[in-house]
Amino acid sequence: MARQCPDCKIDLRTEEILGIDLDICPTCAGIFFDDGEMVKLKDQGDDAFADVDEQVQPEDPFEPTGERISRMCPACREVMDEYKYLYTTQIKLDSCPKCFGTWVEHGELEAMQKALADAESQPLNESLMRTLRHQLVIAEEEVAHERRLYRQRRMTQVLRILTLRRSGPPFGWWV
Numbered sequence: 536m537a538r539q540c541p542d543c544k545i546d547l548r549t550e551e552i553l554g555i556d557l558d559i560c561p562t563c564a565g566i567f568f569d570d571g572e573m574v575k576l577k578d579q580g581d582d583a584f585a586d587v588d589e590q591v592q593p594e595d596p597f598e599p600t601g602e603r604i605s606r607m608c609p610a611c612r613e614v615m616d617e618y619k620y621l622y623t624t625q626i627k628l629d630s631c632p633k634c635f636g637t638w639v640e641h642g643e644l645e646a647m648q649k650a651l652a653d654a655e656s657q658p659l660n661e662s663l664m665r666t667l668r669h670q671l672v673i674a675e676e677e678v679a680h681e682r683r684l685y686r687q688r689r690m691t692q693v694l695r696i697l698t699l700r701r702s703g704p705p706f707g708w709w710v
């Protein structure tokens with residue numbers, strides 16, 4: 536079965552760009568990346584994402600539907616999961632839980648490239664450092680608390696064994 540655009544419901548065409556066979560919608564210029572293809576594309580250079588976005592253009596004039604329905608994977612027809620690129624950006628991609636392919640709307644690749652460059656150049660700022668230190672303190676406190684609980688449990692066990700032993704169960708029954 537031919538792969539179809541999850542939005543326009545028409546067959547995707549395959550086109551080789553930067554050495555990668557991409558599945559592209561001729562109407563909306565959305566692209567389906569098979570598992571691993573996006574990493575391959577990124578390895579083609581810092582501008583590879585934006586290059587593809589520029590080379591692949593939607594039909595003119597193109598009117599996006601605007602509404603966001605849950606998308607079906609073009610490859611295996613599973614409902615895809617929406618997630619945010621790099622988990623903190625506002626770029627919403629769709630990923631297939633079965634084949635791990637990703638659907639990218641036109642324009643998103645360029646935005647992804649920018650977000651990636653921003654993330655890579657960002658120094659760890661003061662407020663982030665403070666948050667991390669704070670979380671570290673909480674984590675250490677939790678570990679200490681766990682240890683206290685563990686020690687308490689062991690003490691209780693030892694005390695119980697000693698009590699039982701004194702009150703006379705057969706010697707060695709608890710080992």
Ligand SMILES: [Zn+2]
Nearest residue numbers: 540543560563
């Ligand atoms: Zn489309």
Ligand SMILES: [Zn+2]
Nearest residue numbers: 608611631634
């Ligand atoms: Zn799939």
